[in-house]
Amino acid sequence: MNILKFGGTSVGSVDSISALIEILKPLQGQENPVVVLSAMGGVTNTLLEMAESAKDLQDYTERLKLVEEKHFKVIRTLLPASAQNPVLTKLKICFNELEDILQSVYNLRELSPQTKDLILSYGERCATIMVSHIAKQQFPEALYVDGSELIKTDSNFGQAKVNTQITEMLIRDFYKDHQDKLLFVTGFISSNDEGRVTTLGRGGSDYTAAIWGAALNADQIEIWTDVDGMLTADPRMVKKAFSLPELSYTEAMELSYFGAKVIYPPTMIPAFLKRIPIVIKNTFNTDFAGTYIKHGISPSPLPIKGISSIDEISVLNLSGSGMVGKAGFSGRLFSMLSREQVNVVLITQSSSEHSITFAVKPADSLKALSLINKEFELELQARKLEYPEVENGLSVLAIVGENMKRTPGMSGKLFSALGRNGVNVRAIAQGSSEYNISVIISKTDLSKAVNAVHDAFYADLKKTLHIFCLGTGNIGKTLFRQLQEQMPFLAANNDLQVKVMGISNTRTMLLNPDGIDLATWEEELDAQETKASLPDFIKRMKSMNLPNCVFVDNTASHNPIEYYLDILQSSISVVTCNKLGNSADYEQYAAFKQAARTYGVDFFYETNVGAGLPIIRTLRDLMLSGDQVGRIEAILSGTISYIFNNYKNGVLFHEVVKEAQDKGYTEPDPRDDLNGKDFMRKMLILARDAGYALEEKDIDLQNMLPASCMAAESVADFYQELENNTAYFENLKSEATNNNKVLRYIGKLEDGKVSINLQMVDENHPFFTLSGSDNIISFTTNRYKDRPLVVKGPGAGAEVTAAGVFADIINVGKR
């Protein structure tokens, strides 16, 4: 025999009640289940509000009418006219009684806990009368049962304690006489010895189901709700949360205690004692097999079962010399709080015994404070204890699972996920069962923290990088196309998802908490009415407070650089192809690196040198493995390389420059390439990465352009000047060819000095054979002494640059 409990949403509307009836239909012909029902969704709250209003002499009649109408509407929709009257009459009697009670509260201006329980009981009664009558159409043996008469409790109104022995006897006797009926039982409500209505605490309908289950030795207790069972995290907070097939009673208890509202924790106890499996099912998705809570669950591959949280918590800290070595101090503190009905959610004590930190619900915090002040008055006055203070705006996050006990490194994983995402941990507690590690963090970090921890523990299952991109030019556009093409491969082969959350150029900006569709980003961005604002973009990126966040700078602008430090300090990684940040003051370059280290995020800029070629990465690996760079020789301007490789007879110099620009090799302003500035920046960044604290002024840059070209004010003027200087460039070319040489613009780092010169090299020179936009770099180091380490290949162009940015983003994801 099964107990089926349907929650508020399952009896909350015409559709859900129809679904409920459908769920019962296949059970016909089998042993009748016992059906336990909650009040219609929202009704309990309304009853409570009406009671408070009545006490405060405020109007409640409108709301009472609405509640009544809510029930009547269901009856009128689901029952044929001929069957409506008897049940409408029964409900009307209930609502009249309720009205009388509320009127008495109003007259007396007094709302005692017992009256409150009585008022609340109408929620379950009305819903159960209503549903049992609707069910009668399908199941003539349906019978309404006022469960309050069968569950006997003490007189602790609001949270009554069940007298199990008498209750089980009453339920068994009742069931014996009514086995042939399909019982619809009110959840949540009970009664004391005098027959007054008591309630079992919020969520008590689950408890009713468990009490009936235990009394009747049910085969299974089914809790029907509106979600797919217990999930790895709150799905409103974690989009990737997924349903758990099985949990032990302890795991379910720990998860429910910390916020997973799917099942009411006391429910587990009678079921646990009688070894009755509980299964959580979804009224609105009957295909879902359910989450089973039972003894002897099968071994799970999941490192933890779930992440649970309490949104709002207050923390009190008690410290002072008076606690040290005082046996029974914490016993005195906590038994006093428990005696006074203050529920302590979490406790941590420092090993020096010098302080105790504990968390309570915010509503209890001031009460706890004044109780402590009273209880420890003497110690406080004698300064043996510090006066405690209440800290608010905090949340608890807990990871739960029996596997934690067997798997080392669980807390390491938790704390590194939090640390990497800039979440400060205020206090830590580990349950002695080792099924639970809880941390107290700032409430503003909760959503980010839960997501980051979810990603960390279920990384093998899926990991999402949230990226915010500036720049939609050559590189930006190409990156979005590459990302879109590669998404399915990444998800399938790397368990990595890259979600573009924000895009901005100089005109407009677009941010979407659900991620931007890369098939339509351009139209969407163009259609935005909000003008681009870099500070706003960054503010909104930060306020999304997402885990695994990457800021991607695909501009050639100074403006974003100002924000790098702040972004890194907000625990957001930076990936940039913009060289302006790393090639300005050394101090700034060093600050970026330091911030990335301090805040545990990445600062990647592979494309600053040689576009997608692995140059920065190679140098970093050399340095990290203890090598020392003695000399670097390089060609690092893809544009100039292309020009010299294609400046052949029959074509003019300025025409080749234009070709290079059209191919996407040049900087947005091609003067930056031709005047050597871009090359200089790259050499400066390399030198810095090789350990030399150089500034721009330390670089000896030979300019290969005539003065008039340098002086050109606009790009158009520049091209004109190049054309005007055709003879100069032709001379250079002839001089080289006449000597069987080629023109090369070569950078060198040696003895900590950097120079860049125009050279003519013959076929014996290693840089003689290059083509296209090739870059080449040779590192001579302590280990690569006799023959240098060489990297060579196309060093400019949108495809290879975007690919380099892409790889940097993926590398952030790998950490």
Ligand SMILES: NC(=O)C1=CN([C@@H]2O[C@H](COP(=O)(O)OP(=O)(O)OC[C@H]3O[C@@H](n4cnc5c(N)ncnc54)[C@H](O)[C@@H]3O)[C@@H](O)[C@H]2O)C=CC1
């Ligand atoms: N073309 C290449 O081969 C390589 C280029 N790079 C670097 O890539 C970067 C981008 O180059 P391109 O895409 O060719 O430039 P682009 O001129 O085509 O695009 C720049 C984009 O940045 C946006 N932008 C500028 N300032 C902005 C701001 N303050 N806020 C928001 N958006 C802003 C512009 O609206 C534009 O969408 C440059 O820093 C360049 O040095 C790096 C390696 C190789």
Ligand SMILES: N[C@@H](CC=O)C(=O)O
């Ligand atoms: N404009 C640059 C592109 C790479 O940084 C170049 O020509 O090398």
Ligand code: NA
């Ligand atoms: Na590179």
